[in-house]
Amino acid sequence: MKLNKLLLLTLSIGLTFTSCSNDDDDAPVLPRGDYENGLLISHEGNFGGGNASVSFVSFDLNTVENNIFNAVNGELLGDTAQSIAFNGDFAYIILNVSNKIEVVNRFTFESVATIDTGLSNPRYMAVSNGKGYVTNWGDFTPTDDDYLAVIDLTTHTIIDTISTSYLPEEIIAQDDQIFVATGIFGFGNSVDVINTVTDTLEESITVGNAPNSLQLDAEGDLWVLSSENLIEINTTTNAIIKTVALNSSITAPSKLNFDSGNLYLFSEGAVYKMETTAATLPETAEIEGVSFYDMNVSNGVLYGLDAKDFQSAGTLTTYDLSSNTEINTATLRIIPGEVYFN
Amino acid sequence: MKQHLFILIISIGFCNFAQAQRDTIQKLDEVFLSDSKLVQYTAGIKVETLNDSIVKANPVSLTGLLAFNSNLYFKENGFGMVSSPSFRGTNASQTAVVWNGININSQLNGQTDFNTINTTNFNAIDIRSGGGSVQYGSGAIGGSIHLNNNLEFTSHFDTQLRLAYGSFDTRMTNMSSSYGNSKFTINAGVAYVDSNNDYKYLGTDRVNENGAFNTINFNLNLGYFISEKDVLKLYHQNYNGEREFSGTLVAPSNSKFEDENYRTMLEWTRISGAFSSKLKAVHLNERFKFFENKANDFFSFGKVSTWLFNHNLNYRVSNRLQFRSILEISRFDGGGSSFGNPKRNAFSATVLMNHKPTTRFEYNLNLRKDVTSDFENPFLFSVDGAYRVSNTYAIQFNASKNFRIPTFNDLYWQPGGNLNLNPEQSYQIDLGHTLNAKAINFKLNTYYIRTEDLIQWRPDNAGVWMPINVASAQSYGAELEAHYSVSYKLNKFSLRGRYSYTISENLETQSQLIYVPIHKGNIAFAYNRKLFSTFYQHLFNDAVFIIGDTLEGFNVANAGFGYQFNKNGKVQYDINLRIQNLYNKNYQNVALRPMPNRNYQILTTIKF
Numbered sequence: 001m002k003l004n005k006l007l008l009l010t011l012s013i014g015l016t017f018t019s020c021s022n023d024d025d026d027a028p029v030l031p032r033g034d035y036e037n038g039l040l041i042s043h044e045g046n047f048g049g050g051n052a053s054v055s056f057v058s059f060d061l062n063t064v065e066n067n068i069f070n071a072v073n074g075e076l077l078g079d080t081a082q083s084i085a086f087n088g089d090f091a092y093i094i095l096n097v098s099n100k101i102e103v104v105n106r107f108t109f110e111s112v113a114t115i116d117t118g119l120s121n122p123r124y125m126a127v128s129n130g131k132g133y134v135t136n137w138g139d140f141t142p143t144d145d146d147y148l149a150v151i152d153l154t155t156h157t158i159i160d161t162i163s164t165s166y167l168p169e170e171i172i173a174q175d176d177q178i179f180v181a182t183g184i185f186g187f188g189n190s191v192d193v194i195n196t197v198t199d200t201l202e203e204s205i206t207v208g209n210a211p212n213s214l215q216l217d218a219e220g221d222l223w224v225l226s227s228e229n230l231i232e233i234n235t236t237t238n239a240i241i242k243t244v245a246l247n248s249s250i251t252a253p254s255k256l257n258f259d260s261g262n263l264y265l266f267s268e269g270a271v272y273k274m275e276t277t278a279a280t281l282p283e284t285a286e287i288e289g290v291s292f293y294d295m296n297v298s299n300g301v302l303y304g305l306d307a308k309d310f311q312s313a314g315t316l317t318t319y320d321l322s323s324n325t326e327i328n329t330a331t332l333r334i335i336p337g338e339v340y341f342n
Numbered sequence: 343m344k345q346h347l348f349i350l351i352i353s354i355g356f357c358n359f360a361q362a363q364r365d366t367i368q369k370l371d372e373v374f375l376s377d378s379k380l381v382q383y384t385a386g387i388k389v390e391t392l393n394d395s396i397v398k399a400n401p402v403s404l405t406g407l408l409a410f411n412s413n414l415y416f417k418e419n420g421f422g423m424v425s426s427p428s429f430r431g432t433n434a435s436q437t438a439v440v441w442n443g444i445n446i447n448s449q450l451n452g453q454t455d456f457n458t459i460n461t462t463n464f465n466a467i468d469i470r471s472g473g474g475s476v477q478y479g480s481g482a483i484g485g486s487i488h489l490n491n492n493l494e495f496t497s498h499f500d501t502q503l504r505l506a507y508g509s510f511d512t513r514m515t516n517m518s519s520s521y522g523n524s525k526f527t528i529n530a531g532v533a534y535v536d537s538n539n540d541y542k543y544l545g546t547d548r549v550n551e552n553g554a555f556n557t558i559n560f561n562l563n564l565g566y567f568i569s570e571k572d573v574l575k576l577y578h579q580n581y582n583g584e585r586e587f588s589g590t591l592v593a594p595s596n597s598k599f600e601d602e603n604y605r606t607m608l609e610w611t612r613i614s615g616a617f618s619s620k621l622k623a624v625h626l627n628e629r630f631k632f633f634e635n636k637a638n639d640f641f642s643f644g645k646v647s648t649w650l651f652n653h654n655l656n657y658r659v660s661n662r663l664q665f666r667s668i669l670e671i672s673r674f675d676g677g678g679s680s681f682g683n684p685k686r687n688a689f690s691a692t693v694l695m696n697h698k699p700t701t702r703f704e705y706n707l708n709l710r711k712d713v714t715s716d717f718e719n720p721f722l723f724s725v726d727g728a729y730r731v732s733n734t735y736a737i738q739f740n741a742s743k744n745f746r747i748p749t750f751n752d753l754y755w756q757p758g759g760n761l762n763l764n765p766e767q768s769y770q771i772d773l774g775h776t777l778n779a780k781a782i783n784f785k786l787n788t789y790y791i792r793t794e795d796l797i798q799w800r801p802d803n804a805g806v807w808m809p810i811n812v813a814s815a816q817s818y819g820a821e822l823e824a825h826y827s828v829s830y831k832l833n834k835f836s837l838r839g840r841y842s843y844t845i846s847e848n849l850e851t852q853s854q855l856i857y858v859p860i861h862k863g864n865i866a867f868a869y870n871r872k873l874f875s876t877f878y879q880h881l882f883n884d885a886v887f888i889i890g891d892t893l894e895g896f897n898v899a900n901a902g903f904g905y906q907f908n909k910n911g912k913v914q915y916d917i918n919l920r921i922q923n924l925y926n927k928n929y930q931n932v933a934l935r936p937m938p939n940r941n942y943q944i945l946t947t948i949k950f
Contacts, residue, residue, distance in 0.1 A: 045890075046889055048590065048593065049888075049889060049933070049934075050590045050591065050592040050593060050933065050934040051889065051890055051891065051933075076591070076592050076934075077592075078592045078593065079590065079592050079593035080593075095592075097593045098592050098593045098594070099593070099594060139634050139635045139638065139640065140634055141634060141640035141641075141642070142638065142640055252805075254805075307801075309800060310800070310801065311856075311889050312851075312889075312890075313890065333890060334889055334890040
């Protein structure tokens with residue numbers, strides 16, 4: 001039924017687009033699919049359990065549609081959806097244990113392609129110069145098989161690989177460069193810089209131990225949060241501008257976010273806020289007593305994912321950051337991992 | 343073994359004449375059986391013995407045997423892969439596996455992989471339902487499985503060769519030999535299994551990739567009367583397995599698992615008047631290597647070497663009363679990629695009492711206390727009894743407190759290992775009815791189990807997974823077993839059915855635990871006529887909850903027939919054909935891990 005409905009919808013959208021192509025200005029803005037204007041939540045599901053999924057949630061959290069890939073395409077998504085990357089109309093769902101990337105239309109969630117060769121423990125993807133760069137751990141133990149897979153986004157095939165200095169985790173693009181945090185579980189301490197014109201590793205910037213979050217601020221500076229410190233890097237010179245030490249309240253920070261001149265991070269059950277111009281991390285928390293598996297901040301609203309006991313349904317809770325109060329909660333699926341705005 | 347029990351019970355009714363006979367039986371038990379308390383101190387416990395013919399009809403893993411011939415429920419990660427049992431709604435680490443009286447659950451993860459146990463080289467496999475920690479130690483909460491090698495002090499020399507070939511290029515070879523006289527006996531066996539295991543995933547165009555395995559088992563048992571009163575016994579078993587670990591429907595795999603188990607026990611039995619004493623020295627060695635990618639040499643490993651000394655002293659005060667003390671001291675030396683080199687020392691003292699106040703009533707009282715270097719252990723007890731209402735009907739009951747100690751992984755795993763764990767503690771009661779008429783036997787058991795301080799791994803505030811004593815659970819249910827056999831001229835029929843109803847709930851959430859079927863049943867039918875035999879067995883497994891979802895239930899059946907040749911000749915042999923998954927059902931007992939499609943096996947046994 002769902003499929004039929006979707007088919008009709010796409011058909012009608014197609015028709016409308018064709019008929020309206022010449023008078024865009026007057027045409028009402030039609031939704032490009034069921035899953036536009038809301039949040040996409042990727043769920044890891046249990047490692048090895050094959051129960052990864054994606055949920056669509058309205059911004060006010062009042063509408064929740066779980067397991068949308070399965071609903072639209074009639075097949076299972078895969079094992080351990082680590083993250084989703086976006087480019088144009090496409091979403092790339094990276095399935096760590098399945099060793100594949102499901103490419104879907106980000107608004108309809110119809111399957112476009114499956115990339116299932118050349119990946120080995122894929123984690124995150126960033127897009128630059130029409131190419132997707134996917135961090136791959138390779139096998140866990142050996143340290144010399146970690147790489148970036150370079151995907152041609154028109155053909156959905158892997159065209160190149162680039163070795164990284166250590167286990168590559170989060171990745172972020174800035175013009176013709178991408179930055180790769182390498183390190184995990186207390187090991188590794190560099191950010192690899194890759195030139196996406198030549199697809200070569202240009203430099204490794206030494207940062208704190210086990211860098212876990214990368215963010216670009218409004219000025220285009222790169223911020224790297226690790227288990228040791230918070231570092232700001234000038235992305236033109238790749239030089240470190242500022243190093244902020246951890247303090248006695250913030251000892252295991254992660255999940256760095258920017259919103260209107262402030263940065264937010266999570267540490268041991270609490271959310272902290274720091275002005276980007278500050279030299280030290282705050283001592284007092286904004287929100288306490290939460291357990292976020294991931295969080296995202298946008299326009300004064302914090303979206304926090306709680307994976308609970310990793311065996312029962314997780315939740316998404318929104319907080320108003322002007323008053324630090326809860327707004328709404330939605331029940332999701334098993335181990336929600338990341339929030340994206342669609 | 344059951345026969346012995348039967349004889350024992352019957353003999354109570356007679357007087358002087360029977361008494362001498364009973365003394366003899368009990369002495370013989372001490373000599374022949376590796377674990378005599380399984381016969382003498384279990385009046386109120388449901389114990390079922392799977393005899394040789396059932397074991398032989400279900401080669402070769404303990405999983406296949408018990409799924410179709412017991413109330414146990416199995417989760418198997420694909421055929422031949424890791425298999426974990428569940429007894430009465432409890433989990434794999436709450437099921438003890440006992441080899442010749444010794445608990446052999448892994449010290450690393452607290453479980454036994456039932457696909458590493460090859461059944462062919464055991465004389466008897468007993469299923470003891472319900473708590474048994476007092477007698478069998480940690481993990482005997484839902485029940486225990488007993489693998490026994492019995493010694494035969496009679497004049498004989500038999501050799502047997504079994505060969506089988508089947509679908510997916512599966513080959514089995516088993517050679518065993520037994521020799522004995524009144525003073526000395528020895529038996530040895532070797533069993534090798536090898537399979538490509540590349541079965542079809544029904545409903546897809548795929549096959550089971552990366553599932554090939556080979557395993558080898560070796561057994562050696564011997565006994566020698568050093569004097570009229572003293573017997574020396576040696577039991578040895580080792581297992582080596584090399585298995586690729588197949589993936590799931592949505593995740594490929596290229597990993598491989600190699601494991602080894604060595605078990606050796608030297609026992610000195612002395613029988614003198616009312617006393618019998620057994621001194622055992624046991625060495626167990628387990629080790630595994632896990633290759634994330636079988637194509638390269640990187641692996642993680644774990645190993646534990648166990649030394650154990652055990653003394654049993656049995657004192658028969660009278661025909662109606664006997665006591666047994668068991669003292670055990672053990673030392674465990676571990677090592678592994680993720681937990682350094684931990685050591686553990688343990689000591690336990692157990693007292694058993696068996697009393698038969700009347701000819702109709704018998705009961706046991708058992709107490710045990712453990713002392714372990716890493717944590718505090720609860721004081722354990724059990725009481726069980728049987729009342730024979732009539733010649734055909736008896737009531738059994740038991741109540742016990744049992745435990746499951748934290749494993750090496752729970753305590754020492756880095757990161758996460760938690761040295762502040764307590765053993766899981768469990769209370770249970772069980773009421774059984776047995777009805778033994780001429781051709782029909784019925785057993786009905788109802789039970790209640792409550793387990794507290796369940797050890798579960800959860801992430802802490804910093805995201806590090808660690809085990810904590812967090813949950814409590816209760817299980818209750820009923821088990822029904824019926825057996826009907828009849829002979830008519832040259833025809834022999836036997837029909838055996840089992841059904842279990844199991845509710846197992848997390849007490850916090852009040853919801854049924856994952857992977858516990860509410861209904862499970864199996865039926866086995868056998869027919870023999872002269873040299874011809876045939877069987878049919880059927881398993882129904884209800885749907886189960888899995889994390890965030892439900893896994894469909896299934897019906898699966900096996901059938902086969904065989905013919906014996908040259909029955910009276912010097913060399914006897916038979917040929918059997920077996921069809922597994924007769925109806926070619928697409929089924930999974932672990933989500934996304936399909937089990938084999940219909941497959942065939944041809945098997946011959948040559949005796950000389």
